[in-house]
Amino acid sequence: MRVSTLNLYNTSSNQLNNLQSALARTQMQLSTDRRILTPADDPVASARALEVSQSQGRNEQFATNRNSANSSLSAVEGALQNSSELLQDIQTLVVNAGNGTMLPSDREALAVELEGRLQDLFAVANTSDGNGGYLFSGYKTTTLPFTASPGGATYQGDQGVRQLQVSDSRKMPLSASGSAVFEANPTGNGVFQTKADAANKGSAIISTGSVADRGALTNKPYELNFSVSTDTPPVTTYTITDKSTGTVGPAQTYEAGKAIAFDGMSFDIKGVPAEGDKFSVAPSEKESVFTTVTKLIGDLRAPADGSSGKAALTNNLNTALNNLQQAHSNVLTVQASVGAHMKELDYLDSAGDDLGVQYAATMDDLTGLDQVKAISDFSQQQLTLQAAQMSFKTMSGLSLFNYL
Incomplete structure (x- = not known):
């Protein structure tokens, strides 16, 4: 069979190009540690890998959301802890005010101290969330939740509770309504109230x-x-x-x-x-803790002369103490709820980490590269290319004119 010089060159050039392309592809696989470089390499595995990749991205976003939710709940938990400590201090002051040997000047000193505690409560209720908003204003995040009023305080937020998606099937509350924390406090013993x-x-x-x-x-x-x-x-x-x-x-x-x-x-x-x-x-009924403390300050400054005056003071102090205990119990209940949500976030984080490992393993199965096989193929392809180049060089140098 006669082979023309042009055919020899074309065939050899195409073969060398194919060998170089195969070598380059293997080298790219080794550099990216991926078996599939384009969907054409394995259409079925590529489609499945895209689904897994999207699920992996959602899982990572949920992890970011859980971190944000945990930060917000930590801030709320800290504010509630401060509220709890303040209410305990106020209750101690109320018990001290019940001492029958106290003079009007002593009660005035307690009233002044309670005014300071009241301002501290306002500061806690108006705690910032660190992002230019407020923890306890509901959906109205940029609105100051509480402002002082003659009867106690006015709530300017709403009843909304902000939530964030932290898993495929779970939304986590990021805060609590200021009204639910500081105003929804039952009076008396929680069922009925007695008053003089x-x-x-x-x-x-x-x-x-x-x-x-x-x-x-x-x-x-x-x-x-x-x-x-x-x-x-x-x-x-x-x-x-x-x-x-x-x-x-x-x-x-x-x-x-x-x-x-x-x-x-x-x-x-x-x-x-x-x-x-x-x-x-x-x-x-429901009474704001700010109203309770404001009334208490007024009761301490009211005259308490004679047996009737002392009895009136005692009755008012008992009423205030009962309401403060209910307010403290309400804060502890909300705090326990926040703690339960933070614990749930820990469980979701653990589950999300496990899911991330599972997704990574699936992706490796679909697109991962067998390093040993790839290196072996690369060496073989490199050797084949070198042999083809040498043979082409030898064949291209053959000519009858060399023997004439």
Whole structure:
């Protein structure tokens, strides 16, 4: 068979190009540590690798989101811890204010100290989130949550709770509404509240009370009215009025310290009531902690002369202490919820790390390169190319004119 010089050159050139391309491709695989350089190399594996890569990207984004959520919740937890400590300090001051030997000047000093604690509470409630917003303003992140008002504070945020997607199926709250933390505090014992009328003249003190039979609760407001006879010795009686219907119960003889129980509620009254003294028993309401402290400051500065004045102060201090305990309990509840969310983030981080390892292993199976085989192929292709180049050089040098 006769082979023309042109055909020889063309065939050899194409073969050398193919060998160089194969060598270059293997070298590229070794440099990138990837078996698939273009989708054409393995269309099925490429499509699957794209899906895994997208899932891997989402998992990494969720990890970033969890880190952001953890930072926000840590700031909220710190603010709640400060609130808890402040409320404990205020409760201690209330207990100290109940000391019967205190002079008006001593109570004034406590009132001044409470004003400082109140400002500290405002500072905590208006804590910044570090990004130009506020922790407890709900969705209105750039609005200052609380401003002082004559009765305590005005909440300017909303009830929204910001959330962030931290996994495929979980959104994590980043904060808590300031209203839920500082304003949604039940008064009294959390079910009902007892109060002494501000116009009382006697020295009677009413207790907080407790629920004796939850099934018998009516959630109605009641009023106890006291009467003192002119007999010798005088006899003190009281009637219970259902304020919702105006129904007045039968008169009952008053005994100091004896439990008064009706409609599932139980409490007692100690001391000596005067003619016309009144006490109310009503369902618990929601009261802002700022309102509670503001009232407390006013109660400490009010005159407390005589047995009636001291009794009024004691009743007010008991009411404030009960409300502060409820506020403290509410803060602890929110704090526990934040802690549970942070713990859940730890679990999600662990699961996300495991998922990341799984995705990486799958990607390696789909696109990863067998280094040993690739190096062996590279050496073989390099040797083949060199042999082809040498043979082409030899063949291209053959000519009849060399022998003439």
